[in-house]
Amino acid sequence: MxxxxxxxxxxxxxxxxxxxxxxxxxxxxxxxxxxxxxxxxxxxxxxxxxxxxxxxxxxxxxPDKKSLMLAAAEEAINPADGQAAFDEAMAGAEGLRAKVVVATERVLDRMRLTMSVMMAARQHLMAAHEAGEHQRTGPDGKPAFGPPPFVMQAQEDLHRRLTGLFEPHRDELAVEPSVAAVALRSLIFGASRPELGMTPALTPDQIADLLLDGVRRRDS
Missing domain, CATH: 1.10.10.60 (Homeodomain-like)
Incomplete structure (x- = not known):
């Protein structure tokens, strides 16, 4: 048993x-x-x-159902073993393009999972927001509200991972690795938003081609 x-x-x-x-x-x-x-x-x-x-x-x-559901949302968007899993996936990819495709596949899969969990946890997220749990001090010293801290941390961690993807290929880039990371993240996040009616979606291969080669013809 x-x-x-x-x-x-x-x-x-x-x-x-x-x-x-x-x-x-x-x-x-x-x-x-x-x-x-x-x-x-x-x-x-x-x-x-x-x-x-x-x-x-x-x-x-x-302590309660709310903390349980918020922890699930945090784990969905930024799993505890995320860095180790990302490193393992990158170790099996040869060359910059292959790494971009693998990273894109992973982030798109994570986005779909996160959307499902965030929708399920939305009432608990709203309760935390209304209780002022997401409040922080803005640049002007006044109270400001924004995404939960774990969402902000997830974006920071993703940016660091994507920057690390490009860092060994610095000599192949026309921009800094951190800029390439922002470009890739922007393409991924805009690639598949069916909830906004944005179809068809870009595939990981298309994202890699657009990121690395652009949209202009080589003879333009």
């Missing part, structure tokens, strides 16, 4: 002892795909059953 199975009397087996950070990662690893499949109405009982733990175990790691 697997760790996720129920015992014969229908009681969820006691979870093995884990450090809080490990337990948090284990819960989120189950929760993110569950949200994609079921949406934001998934209950903590269902989450516990899928994770093979008691429902109370969730609340020893997350």
């Amino acid at each position: 697997s760790a996720h199975s129920l015992t014969l009397d229908g009681v969820t087996p006691r979870a093995a002892a884990m450090a809080p950070d490990d337990r948090r990662r284990a819960i989120l690893a189950v929760l993110v795909p569950l949200i994609v499949e079921r949406g934001g109405d998934v209950s903590t009982r269902e989450i516990a059953r899928a994770a093979g733990i008691a429902e109370g175990t969730i609340f020893r790691v997350f």
Whole structure:
């Protein structure tokens, strides 16, 4: 019987002892795909059953459903193992174009996943916003609101990863690696927005061609 199975009397087996950070990662690893499949109405009982733990175990790691859903949104947009997974993917790509295609595929997949989870968590995101949890001080010293800090951090991390992609190929570029990273990110983010009616979408290969070769004919 697997760790996720129920015992014969229908009681969820006691979870093995884990450090809080490990337990948090284990819960989120189950929760993110569950949200994609079921949406934001998934209950903590269902989450516990899928994770093979008691429902109370969730609340020893997350104080309430809102913090649980916000953690899932953060994991979706910027997974804890994101840098290691990105490095592993890049290690299997040969040459600048191949790396751009692989990075684009990964970011597009992550965008689709993130959209699903963010939509499911939207009521909790709005509650956090209304409670002033996303408030910070603006340049003028006055209170300012913006995206949750984890969204800002995700963009910073993505920019750093894409800049790192271009850095070994600096001699092939007409711009700084950081500028190339912004250009690639802009193409990716604008490539597939069906919720805005922007179809057809650009493929990873088309994005790589546009980024590296532009839109003008070579004989122009």
